[in-house]
């Protein structure tokens with residue numbers, strides 16, 4: 222059986238799973254959101270991270286089904302933690318489907334999920350192919366009440382144009398800037414600029430890949446709104462998130 226056939230079967234038979242990584246308010250350290258990250262428990266290879274099968278799904282036309290599965294699963298599991306938002310990564314291919322907005326609307330309705338609790342994470346790649354289509358889809362999604370997030374911010378080449386043209390609610394600073402962050406260095410200057418830019422445009426700014434107390438302190442000083450990274454928690458199961466939320470109450 223080819224990897225493609227195995228992945229198709231895994232999607233159809235609900236054999237994939239979602240882990241959730243906490244995203245904290247920089248102000249009070251409370252979990253305000255969790256990001257859903259797909260995993261594949263493979264018979265032979267063990268637990269596979271998204272990097273090892275999302276590209277395959279995109280190449281072989283399986284990403285639309287996988288994306289719908291992820292939306293449905295995240296909406297179902299998010300019932301365990303009513304106070305916290307859930308962020309779902311959306312592939313550019315999935316986003317460009319003519320019926321994407323209708324699909325999101327249907328899944329929200331079927332699962333009884335409040336749209337305000339759902340964030341969709343897009344990368345710049347989404348708008349490169351067909352900006353008009355993307356613009357309309359974003360307006361329609363926001364009209365549903367869903368929040369739109371620009372993921373991996375700072376890695377594309379025309380981020381500023383996208384921020385002006387598209388109605389994002391939030392930007393996530395790519396974790397590559399944290400990795401190389403020296404407080405007097407170039408990455409720190411870039412991070413500061415992104416935080417200032419986002420705030421002056423009225424966007425929520427989230428930093429990803431926060432691994433040290435020093436990084437967290439620096440980001441709080443800058444006025445970054447939300448923090449995500451191994452310092453605060455790795456991706457874990459829905460049940461583990463539920464337990465952690467119970468502890469913070």
Ligand code: G
Pocket residue numbers: 257258259270271272275288291310311312
């Ligand atoms: O958690 P991990 O390192 O496996 O994530 C790797 C990449 O896969 C990240 O860029 C993440 O956005 C992406 N990813 C994780 N889950 C999903 C998903 O459900 N759908 C899509 N389209 N991308 C995902």
Ligand code: G
Pocket residue numbers: 242258310372373396429430431432449450451452456
């Ligand atoms: O592209 P996207 O931002 O969706 O990818 C999120 C990915 O980043 C996930 O694979 C997640 O496991 C990973 N990640 C989250 N926090 C950290 C961190 O603190 N350090 C590193 N190296 N990776 C992280």
Ligand code: MN
Pocket residue numbers: 256310342372
């Ligand atoms: Mn993401």
Ligand code: NA
Pocket residue numbers: 372373374393394395396429
């Ligand atoms: Na990212």
